[in-house]
Amino acid sequence: MDMDNGISLYPGLDNTPAENLALLEKAAHDGIRRIFISLHIPETDVSALKQEIGTLLQAARRHGMEVISDVSPATCQLLDLPDFNPTSFRMLGITTLRLDYGFSAEEIARLTHRFPEMRFQLNASTITRRILKELQDAGTDFSRIDALHNFYPRRGTGLSEQSLVHANILLHRYGIRVGAFVASQGRRRSPLKDGLPTLEEHRDEAAELSARHLVALGCDSVFLADSLPTAEEIQGIGHLQGDQVTLHARYMTKDPVQRELLAHTFTARLDEARDAIRAQESRRLLREMHAKVLPDNATTHPIGAITIDNEGYGRYMGELQIIRMPQPADPRTNVAAMVDESECNLLQYITPGRKFSFRFAPETDII
Structure with a gap:
């Protein structure tokens, strides 16, 4: 808006x-x-x-x-x-x-x-x-x-x-x-x-x-x-x-499917997870794209990591999360992007039902 x-x-x-x-x-x-x-x-x-x-x-x-x-x-x-x-x-x-x-x-x-x-x-x-x-x-x-x-x-x-x-x-x-x-x-x-x-x-x-x-x-x-x-x-x-929280972030993947998914505006789920902000729409959006998320960049998940579950997670494929509590690496989950460190303070305002989106500067368009 x-x-x-x-x-x-x-x-x-x-x-x-x-x-x-x-x-x-x-x-x-x-x-x-x-x-x-x-x-x-x-x-x-x-x-x-x-x-x-x-x-x-x-x-x-x-x-x-x-x-x-x-x-x-x-x-x-x-x-x-x-x-x-x-x-x-x-x-x-x-x-x-x-x-x-x-x-x-x-x-x-x-x-x-x-x-x-x-x-x-x-x-x-x-x-x-x-x-x-x-x-x-x-x-x-x-x-x-x-x-x-x-x-x-x-x-x-x-x-x-x-x-x-x-x-x-x-x-x-x-x-x-x-x-x-x-x-x-x-x-x-x-x-x-x-x-x-x-x-x-x-x-x-x-x-x-x-x-x-x-x-x-x-x-x-x-x-x-x-x-x-x-x-x-x-x-x-x-x-x-x-009416939304916009976060500056940098890509950690070159995969066009994950990048296309990251371009959407999401809503934080009402059933709030302890460790992450979960996007309400991401799995449905991936299905509408008729695309797959392949394993890619399965590193550890620090605070501010934007993760997308890959095909290894079965029906969770396309699940997008912003990590709030550090988590170990999981081969079923890709780290697709990282929220800029100076912006992690804004994560606390993505409350249940709040919209959020990411902005990627052209010069960060590299891994």
Whole structure:
């Protein structure tokens, strides 16, 4: 499933207007449909922002991109709006308003009914059961709402995995989709330049791996948070798949039958094995291929080994597993591929009923 992922723009801060425009164009080209624009960073050059914002919003509109902006009294002043009026933001090209501080449940509920052309966004990082209950009691139209976690510029202040998951579960209970940020390893945003992740553990991690971790934790969208991400990072976020755990792996076999089998998306069986993640569909898929798996590469099975049972296992031929507990070699089972060591942490999120797939880089296309 494709996701509605995003980039972040900070007019008047680190990038030149040309760099920001090029970033927007590149993101649109790579299938990114959302932009988070922050308009209340103290270090921003306000006159530069005012000169640039119109061009960026115009380009976003041309590409049909959703523009999310945090709003506060200072934002209205910055954009020369006399008062807080969602229609004025819409006319500028801002389509979603992030309602962080200073809005009561009644005010938010009223906004969702009075301005059907706008979307509104909650701060996922500060959400509580009580806030959601108040919004529900006030009659909020939750179909007009989504949520986005904060990012954390100062090292050591990012969220824990546990708190992010807790917030995501709460929001999903009300049918609210949730996004979060990953840091870029490209140009990092001023003034601290220490990355802008939602989760502290992602601060120095590759953006694409962090993004796949967020998907595994139940996030519905991922935003690149820093000023000027690399072309590879934009492409990775643009092509990110939702609702499944994607693992980078390397082939251990040249057999075309096993490689074709590995190209599918699988579902983890509901009757969870102690030692391995078992694919629900692999044996059926092999039968549909009218193919056989011959003995090949029957080495030991370390954690992260992707195994396929060969014809020696009789009716289990085609059984695909990802090993979670090391096992000895078995001539009836081939080690067809290996999950990259840095990705084995993601195995814990392939829970019963969860979909998973493998991605093989062209240069790893060798034994």
